[in-house]
Amino acid sequence: MNASSDAPQARFYQSHGLRLHYTDWGNASAPPLLLVHGGLDHSRSWDHVARALRTNFHVIAPDLRGHGDSEWAKGSSYSLADHVYDLACLVKSESLENLAVVGHSMGGMVSLTFAGAFPEKVSRLVVLDGVTNFPARRVKPIDIRIADWVGDLDKTAQRKTQRYSSVADGADRMSGRNARLTREQAMHLATHALKADADGGYCWKFDPYLRARAPYRLSLEDNIALWSRIACPTLLVAGSESFLPDPETAGVLGHFRQAELVKIEGAGHWVQHDKPAEIISALKTFLAAPVKGQLAIHGPTPVP
Template sequence: MDIASDAPQSRYFQSQGLKLHFTDWGNASAPPLLLVHGGLDHSRSWDYLAQALAADFHVVAPDLRGHGDSGWATGSSYSLADHVYDLTSLAKSEGFEKVAIVGHSMGGMVSLTYAGAFPERVSKLVVLDGVTNFPARRPKPADVRISDWAGDLDKLAQRKIHRYPTIADGAERIIGRNPRLTRAQAMHLATHGMKRNEDGSFSWKYDPYLRARAPYRLSLEDNIGLWSRIACPTLLVAASESFLPDPEKAGVMSHFKHAELAKIAGAGHWLQHDKPDEVLGLIQKFLADVQ
């Protein structure tokens, strides 16, 4: 897998008073395609897929609030609804009436929620290992969720930001989380995912408070209700070696009107990095007739 040197355009929009960043691959006359990254990730994680898809689509990849080069939401718990609102702001700022969406992990849940809340605004939806709420999963009681959240915030307030001597050290940390990555892939992710500190060291760009899970998240019933409202063709892509359950075995598929499931063998949760060409082929075939 090679990532070309042609750099996309770095752009910004406003949402809830925040200055949010997105990466724009051009081809503005083509149908718009949003690529929505997962938690603690960033928009340039999509570069390999974006370069290939930009021939047929106006590819736009936002940095979700608190991620990448987007602003941090002081005092926010970064709820799913906040991220969904930011997508509506991005679509409005760019004049996108209807978009195709590819979302990974948490970005998949954001994309599913957006498509369920605004079904008329999505032409097609691809979710890469991104269904994280299942019929068999039962949430903790509200008092426990709030107590856990408060404790997490206290711990994060005392936590020192980790500093790495070089970007290469950050790349090693990424490989430690996903050994399937090549060194070139890890360096690309670290280069765009890290910032230089005043002392010359490097730290991750994302807001550490993203690690505190909001206690007021959507219920399973809320999610099922949203999934059932999705009107566009939907492709759920599962990875054979992911830590997430298979959507079919977990009883997810029956809650969609127009969903199909594809499975990628030999891939973990970051399947677009583990099997990039296979994932790209699935996406291109599924989105082939988007107007």
């Protein structure tokens, strides 16, 4: 986006000793809407969604720690809990109340965890192809997870930084990962995902250590307990051609108090890029719908 009065503002806050960045689309008197990106992504990947919703919402899109223009964490495994704490700090620092949250992929899991831990803070929740822990999933034994993690850290320490001669080369790389991207989309994403290096080239902004998955993560039982505490209307969105399981057939929906599922035909994992018009329409409809009734935070066992 070109610098203009229409451009969002870059802002920063502190969390856990880190200087973290978020993109603020203004309209501060409107209800707040938090857009949470996925792994190895950045806040500006939400631009097309933010523009469509900024009239009715105060749209804020954070760069999670280690991503975008936020600081990298030293000696961190970038756990889900770390990202949840960062969201909590952002919500507190900006005094956000009655918050709507939209999360994609890993950002969807962060959003689910935040909404389950602090159900009183979230008024609406949308998860775009982001339920990555499901009842049929088999988890490796802890000794194997730790061994894999140590190996991943060692490999990351030895890996050379991936560099590109131009932003266009980075866009080519993105298009190779998602053939549904238009050239304009790929260039926009790459422009905000890359930074200039000392040699005149470009490299990714994200911390390479984000690729090493922490061995300590929430169990399925932990996730189900959190999902059952989410008191607000919840929309799960799945791409029909995603590599992730269908939330309905995977038995996810029955663990929420009031959740509905929308399937986007012809979309892969990056549903907001693959079918932007459909996603924006679904978001507008869901976020504008009247609340049928507020559920108690500590209520009965959820039913399908």
